Amino acid sequence: MLMTMGWLLSSFLVTVLVVRGSIGYARRRGMLDLPGQRRSHQIATPRGGGIGVVVAMLICLPGVLSQPPNAWPASVTAGLLSGFLLVAVAGWWDDHRSLPVLPRLLAQLVGIGLVCASLLATGTSWWWLFLLLPGGVWSVNLHNFMDGIDGLLAQQVMFVGAGLALLAYAAAQPALALAAAVMAVSMTGFWWFNRSPARIFMGDVGSGSVGLLIFAFTALLWQVEPALLWPAMILSSVFVVDATLTLLTRIWRGRRWYTAHREHLYQWLVRRGRTHAGTAAVYLGWNLLVAAPMAWLAWSHLRVALPITMAVYTGTSVAWLMLKRRCLRRDLSRMRHVAA
Template identity: 30%
Template sequence: MREPMIIMAMAVSFFVTVILSPLVIPFLRRLKFGQSIREEGPKSHQKKSGTPTMGGIMILAAIAVTTVWVAPHFTPVSTGTYLLLFVTIGYGALGLLDDLIKVVMKRNLGLTSRQKFIGQLVIAAVFFAVYRQSGFSTALHIPGTDRSVELGVAYGVLLLFMLVGSSNAVNLTDGLDGLLAGTAAIAFGAYAVLAWNQGQYDIAVFCVAVVGAVLGFLVFNAHPAKVFMGDTGSLALGGAIAAVAALTKLELLLVVIGGVFVIETLSVIIQVASFKMTGKRVFRMSPLHHHYELVGWSEWRIVVTFWTVGLLFAMLGIYIEVWM
């Protein structure tokens, strides 16, 4: 029976994060690795300045340990699992470099947009090269049907777009205490169900390892947060969920299951486009969660609302693929 491995993977990942956090957080504080808050952000966020960041290293450690240690005891580990770890750690390392520059320079800007984009692109390109050489399908599955469209080399372009776009979208969502940790747990939980339904048990284990890690992190990241995951965590999670979508051949469902990330990104695009074309802003501030802050919603109310919306999107994604 493979069911116990799901519970064990989630539990191991959760406890690794929970055990590491009381050790790592004081260490980050001693190193003065505190978050710098941008001046143009909501005024209420200024009190968060100095809160330890780069907590994503605990998430990465929990995912890696759980996937490498637990999965082989229950199911053969495929090339797909190692690809997932490569993307997760690769994007996490890129985020760690970004965070280090921020804390060393004592400002809210780390890598330039160009530098970050090149790094994301290189990792995505390596992923696709190994993906194709390993014989994975380059067909695009149509959710809720048995149909697929063969893309060939063009699938590489889709993968690059997915990995870069998803990592940035998830990064934008990381703006309130517990917001990303909760929405990521829900989204990866949905993909765990779908991977399990396909019989891709090693990918399901990876997904629940992520769920356990971010829930363990949420113990310390819930409002008022004692630590932030930083780009170390957010870029890693964004790249990982796009890679999971590719390996489960549920690429298009990423737009549904990651609906909260899509909405947050669209709010930024709409805001920038509107201001450039008309000189007016659609939202009081973007991404969207900041708009609701300035409207007067409490931080906890915004986070719970977004979690609920994320859960509805996840359920819709599962329904489309499994029951339609």
């Protein structure tokens, strides 16, 4: 228990100290996100604060994952840390100066590939690579897409990390449970600076890195017990649905889907007058009232976990469509009023 508390406290303190330092560093280097038509904030804000979470995880994860009982093989830890570091470096570079899409995607593919290779080395069939690789790359990018307003992504990572920790603990995987808890506690330290009004943004160094960690921890749970994939996916359902449906909508409408925009549901809620904190509260409410109890239901009834997960994603998609349509109607009504 003392060692567990030590790891949790260390991750929190390291994150807080590094984030505090990164605020001044970002200002000196001109790493500022300026307000604009495709942004949801109103003042110039430093970016790159996710480096605090990255440093904390690089320090804590090797010791946490190798902690008995049920320590993970060194090859798994090495693959996870190597892929995590590669994605973080690419994000850190992009936070300093824009990194073209192809090099960034290549870094993500290699990083996720390292994580997948470590799983394959433990006996997982290589056929799974065709699902794991795109799934991991999507996790990295969707968490980057959803990092657009104060506190939202940090809040989500805290929720998902806590949920994955509980699932791992219930599966008798204390090392994995502590790793997910360390991620959640570290993100709590960052959230203190990122809550509305944000003093610093996470930046690509943080958003892509935590996307990789959530994918990796979910994949490790799946390796322990395949049916645990479904409650783990339910925890991330609101982010997956918002990012995926927004991307598909932009592709269907023939827009440049890979460019910056403000068309995610959370961005539309802000555009229609909700505060950043109020919008984050909507997502938190959905997580606590829908995702958390349904994830518990799927965990407690693993034989029907897949249908439960499908029902959750269907319901989340319907809610997304209804709220998006409501936002669009208000926008159209406002435009007509201005024109009149």
